[in-house]
Amino acid sequence: MPTKTDLQSLPSAYDHHAAQAKWYAFWEEKQYFHADPAPVLAGKKKPYSVVIPPPNVTGALHLGHALNNTLQDILCRRKRMQGYEVLWMPGTDHAGIATQAVVERRILAEEGKSRHDLGREGLVDRIWQWKAQYEERITGQLKQLGASCDWARQRFTLDDQCARAVRETFFKLFSDGKVYRGKRLVNWDTFLQTAVSDDEVFHEETKGNFWSFHYPVIDPQPGEPTHVTIATTRPETMLGDTAVAVHPDPAAQLDKVEAELKEKLAAAPAKEKAPIEKQLEALTERRKTLLPKLIQLRDMAARGVMLTLPLCDRKIPLIADEWAKPELGSGCVKITPAHDPNDYDVYGRHPEIGAINIMERDGTLTDSVPEPYRGLTMPQARKAVLADLEAAGCHDPEKDVEDRLIDLAHSDRSKTPIEPYLADQWFVKMDELAQSAMDAVTDGKTKIIPERYSKTYLDWLSEKRDWPVGRQLWWGHRIPVWEFRKDAITGSVREMGSSTQPTRFKRALQLGNGRVAGYAEVDGAAVSDINDFEFNTRQSWNFKICPADDESLQHEYSDGKSVQEALEADHCGFSQDEEVLDTWFSSALWPFSTMGWPEQTDLLKAFYPTSTLVTSRDIITLWVARMVLMGKYLLDEVPFPEVYIHPKILDGFGETMSKSKGNGVDPLDVIEQFGADALRFGIAYLTTETQDVRLPVEFVCPNCDTNVPQTKKNRVQPRVECPQCNEAFRTQWAEKPEDLALPRGPVTSERFELGRNFCNKLWNASRFALTNLEGYSPAASADGSPGRGATDTGGATNDLRIEDRWLLSRLSTVTAEVSSALDEYRFADAARTLYDFAWNEFCSFYIEMTKTRLDSPNDGAEEGADKQVAQAVLAHALDVLLRLLHPMTPFLTEEVWHLLGEVAPVRGLPAAAGAGPLQAGESVCVAPWPESDAAAIDKTIEEQFAKFQAVLGAVREVRQGQQIPPKEPVEFTVKCDATTAELLRPMQPYFTQMARATAIELGPDAKTPNIAASKPLGPIEVHVDVAAFIDVEAEKARLAKEQANLAKYIGGVKGKLANEKFVSGAPAAVVEAERTKLAEAESQLAAVKAALAKL
RNA sequence: GGGCGCGUAGCUCAGUUGGUUAGAGCGCUUGCUUGACAUGCAAGAGGUCACAGAUUCGAGUUCUGUCGUGCCCA
Structure with a gap:
């Protein structure tokens, strides 16, 4: 039995540090994020899988990654709650040229050594060290963010398993004649001495x-x-x-x-x-x-x-x-x-x-x-x-x-000018591969969301340009081709044995065990049978061998020699190609190489194809298209049915964030300041369909905690002086000892205050609920099993008051809206819906209204029962809200979930769809995703409640307009029809609680107090008795303004109705609605005039 | 040059198939140390929906053009 938390001593602000420290470890320990293929293969659970777009190990993650991964996490956490077996495959990318360039530059700067001083092995070794450091950093960042990745399965595009897939793929392409060597004018980087792709080139106007x-x-x-x-x-x-x-x-x-x-x-x-x-x-x-x-x-x-x-x-x-x-x-x-x-x-x-x-x-x-x-x-x-x-x-x-x-x-x-350069290059023929990837999208097998990005994808693929895959680098998958070197030849290749297999590209020869392919050309003519072939040094040669994997290389011939020995023996004259493959080659295999392909692993069977790819638009062509074509080529199945393209994060000047510009924001800085939940919620809130996300960036002065807006000027300086306290702090550019000695000024954005404030609001609402659930007992369950004490008079739903029904109705609507928003990747809609509901309805109305009910003692018959209903609804609503919010704010919801479990372990209402009160699970991570209860949605109740809200608002507005001190009670009358009066009568305690006002008369005959401030609300008139406070001038001004507004509006509507074309052309319902509006506005105007006259 | 977006309050953004007096957060103004929350509560000011045409009874929303701006491709 865990010790009960002292609820009274919970901090009055949400402590994100504490929650984050606690719950990620808990989730990992429970292995919630570890996917098990068994139940999927057994048909017991549906699979949901996502592969992370592997961040490259060049550097730490920035806010763009935070956005990308937050969205994936939202999807994965929700699916997990929906009962899917979820695999979120994490990993990192070796990013050939980018990483090698960074490490080379660093070594040159710090040690004055070039890569040639270190040698191939030496440099690669140093890059592995760099990789280890940044992979750890990146993994840490993702965990801090709360990403629910299956860490036990983490991969790296250059690890042994991925290398195996790369070799197998290259072998297949080679055997199928889809790989060739040709001349091509490339973008040559004379500093790094490698070709770079068009995408690695930027253009700059120069004199x-x-x-x-x-x-x-x-x-x-x-x-x-x-x-x-x-x-x-x-x-x-x-x-x-x-x-x-x-x-x-x-x-x-x-x-x-x-x-x-x-x-x-x-x-x-x-x-x-x-x-x-x-x-x-x-x-x-x-x-x-x-x-x-x-x-x-x-x-x-x-x-x-x-x-x-x-x-x-x-x-x-x-x-x-x-x-x-x-x-x-x-x-x-x-x-x-x-x-x-x-x-x-x-x-x-x-x-x-x-x-x-x-x-x-x-x-x-x-x-x-x-x-x-x-x-x-x-x-x-x-x-x-x-x-x-x-x-x-x-x-x-x-x-x-x-x-x-x-x-x-x-x-x-390298930032050096590009020289166009004619070089021998490895190419992958793209005609058929590109077509297959185009088909995947045109046939709807893969859907790109938003749809307009299909055009980018199709336009690029339709050019069917062959893919240059070789890079003159040392960091990457070395091209698995052994080439004949003419100068080394002294013998014959006969001893390698062979069989032949024609292909569409020249001719491929299957050697040894059939897992080694090769092709030969002598004096420009393809050689079909090399068995009886003798090398002749006068002839022109082209002979290449590609083994599927290392094992194939070890294949032994009858003479006991392996293929590799045969290849590399001096007299044969073969040596491995010096180049490595383009990074995107291994990335293209990511959705299945991570699952063990080419082995037919259980993981692959259970989780391939994946469910969704979440990525940003700049790599649609480089990465998405290539994954699709490789998936179809190698596994005959698209790697994902849906691709969600999310916005990009820009700074306040509309520029993309990057470390080199100095406007990059480290998610850890935001998490430190605002919390992971705030960052995540803020991101979801900003992720709209069409817009990129503009985020004004600020330094936080470490000396006085003021925000210093980032400018194009100060963002590239090594130190910035705070205009508030005049103390300096260092930035990412600090290099000199005197700069490094300064405290670091983190870079964040005020935009995340919204998320922080929301989390805090929810925390406090939870705290209120928790401390007011004393004496809570679960509502009676639907099957009639014993539950709440006061059920003698019938099911708990019979005891529900209007605000209970209103809240449950809204909760059901919100549940449905959030569900469909997330189904359609409308993250901002989901976040906004929850924000508005939690803040403006749950907190501002429901919690305020339960205060009076919860105040009554437990025992008394009717009041006690009413209190217990309120408690049951409160616990239930909080429970549902936590579950709906969990994908966006996992730490906060888990924290509250456990606290709620202490005071109300059995929650739910008989009316809630599918479930009466149930024992809450051990973690909100694995709690069921809420179902919308259609029966609870009651538009009539919502309309009625809206009337109460309108009257309350009118009273508040008058109070404020008249500057009536908040502590002063006021009286008011409401002139309305009898039904409305019946509706409002029971709300009296809430007028007291929420506006310190008493309704002294309600109904058609309600009199206007002698000295009143009035607010017409359509057919309802609210008159506040302001005899003791009246500021005649203020009230006159307020009414005059209202009169002007109404007159203007009436003029507009009258004009509309006077237009014959409108009356005859528009649908009758629209015309009727206009007439009603006119009538209401006219009666309001009359009321305003009357009030003015009275003054 | 081609393609795709964007231009709505001082700032950052919502605005579903055309139909209430166009909304939110921040900022601003006013009043609040009431027992969940000042990271808060209540109220207020602030908009020619870039511009010009067209379609329509009716346009922030549809179409055309112009201007501004961003990204991608050449």
Whole structure:
């Protein structure tokens, strides 16, 4: 028997620290979050599973993660209460490039060492240490947040189990001919020396120049130009030029541009016409001066005219291609296929021009450029090339330069400018895979919510661009391909044995146990049978092997050698590819790799496909689409039927939060200040369907506790001085010892006060209930078993008073609304509904009204019974409210649940759907989710109660308007019909309790006191006797305002009704409603006038 | 340039299929140390629903355009 809590000594404010410390440990100990596949496989429980979008181990979680995980937790906790077997799979992502970059930078800064100093193993080892540290941090943050993850099953995208899935997947793709090696122009990060994806690139406008050069024409015919002029923003790339292009039909192109401009001109508003007209003029001028020359050049290109590439002493062709824009610059464009994406496309159309790579991986120039430039960096080469071009007379710095803003791509990871670079890359063919993922959404197998994001998803997939999966990194899943190295070959591959299997891509060979695939190509022709094959060093080779997993590599041949030995034996000449896979490759497998695939585990059988994916819109393409296609490809089933896309958290300036901007908020700071429940409730409250969440950010001064609003300026400073106390505190940027010595100023947002206040309100309402349940006994249960003492007169429902019925009606409505809101991912609606109900109805009315009832002694017959009804309803309502709120505020509700269990262990009303009073469970975590009791919903009661609320409000308003001191009792009369009077009569104690007012007369004949302040409420008139307090001027002013409002309103309605079209066009019910409103307003106006006259 | 949002009170946001005098929280003003809660109670002020058209008896809500703003893609 646990010791009873002394309820009188509960703190008057909710202590989130204490609750959080207590209950997470309790839940873990009870293993509530540990999913068991057995009952699911046995058909006893329905499964509900969610995989966490694995946060990357680059750093700690921020508020965006808090939002993402809070929403998942809300869903999971609710489903658990609904009786599902819930699996919330937690884990983290290795985030290849991001993590390696962070760790490399750190090591360079702290130890002055590069990754090459450490070596591959050394660096990877250091990153594992980093990972361990941040994984722990992240896990801690999630637990602090209250996330109900199945921690025993935590995974990491680079752990052995995930690696197994990656290998198996790559093997299947390879065997199916969906993996190939090809050339591709990539975004090259010369600092990290790796390709980065488009998504890891940001663009920034930079001041630059537009330089013009002249390339000499070789053997021009008389009358033909001797030079071709081209212009570029990157002069150094001219060393890699392989052609100059001119448009194949410059006249037609100019016509087209002109037609477009004219169309634009016709549509443009007057003030915008001028610039367009100017453009048109320029075009006409260009037609005169430039067009003949362009036509001439086009003809020269057709004839095969060559140009001399200055500085390089190389001949390059003049070609005709549409990439050249006759409307821009000189109309001609230099083509550098290996260093510009558009030029690379031109090369695709004119392969004969070739592509020359002029850059090493480190960003210096290769030996393919003339000697003087070799080894220079790109900026150095630019200077040298410009100087030499000038010296050669091909460029005049006086005339041939203009300033221009250039949209320059930068690597997100190293912040250095991106160099386009032609590199060998691993690709996954996307045609069929992408189509299958598109089908999943168009067929409705996977539903994206909100629906509009389907477009993002489908648009991206429909491009079916092959997926470059290789990364020149050390941190990641190493590509499981062994490649033949020609220089190492001395023997034969015959001893590996083989069988053959044709595929759609070249030809794959199944070797050994059939779990090793390979393909071979000799002099460009696929090899179908390598059994009798002898290597010939004169031939050109392409031979690659991919084993499904390490075990396959260990497969032994009859001679006792393993595949791996055979592969890596010197005479065979195979070695493993140096690259690693794109992080998203392993993330794409997350929904099933975490469950043990490719093993057919019980977990996988019970919980795949998962139920819902909760994520943010920026990774719909990178991650969601790829999970869908991999799920379909590998398991023939979409990984989730629903994807919920939630808003993003922005700061007060509408910018995304990030550590690098300094506007990031650590959820732990918010939790420390406001509590996890407040953070979670605040997040749910803000999660609306269409809007991103804007959150003004503040520092909290550690010296005086004032909030210091964050500005774009102070958010990047190492120290901030508090304007309140003039003391300084440090920020995340503090590095110098004198800054680090300062106390840290946490970064939070006042927005979470709403959640904190709400939690506190609920805590105090609970405290009130708990301390007023003395003598509580459960209501009689529906089956007639003994319960509450005073049931002799019938079921407890017979004793319910109007406020009880009202509350139960509202509670049922709210239960239904919250349920459907959560079913439809309307988190804000659910939170707002609960907030409004708990605060404005449960607290402001029900609890206030029970005060008078709970005040009466236990014994007396009627009063005692009434008190017990109030207690039963109070306990029941609190019980339901706790259960409804638990997914959002788990710690608070668990705390109160246990306290309530001490005083009212058996709760519920006979009228409550499906259950009479029942023994409450040991945790609200596993308590049943409330069912809405349709029978309890009573619109009539709600309308009646609304009348009481309106009269009470009128009295309060008059009191306030007349500045009547709160302690002074007042009297009032209510002129109303007899039914309303009957309704209001029993409410007298509440008028006393809640407005210190006594209704001295109620009914049709109720008289207006001599000196009264009046408030008409439609058919009801409230007159407060203010003889002792009257402030005539104040009352006159109040009434005059009311009169003006009414007159205006009446005017509007009269106008409407006078409109013949309205009366005949609108539905009769609407017209009738307007008439009623008019009548009521007119009688109110009359009452106001009468009151004014009386004054 | 294309796509998707957003623009409602000083701030942050709700506003379901068109139909009460457009709401909430914070902030502001006034009055309250009543036994759950000052992280609170009661009341008040504050809005040309970005702008211009169109549809309709009726538009914050539907359509078109403009302006502003944000994100994604090229």
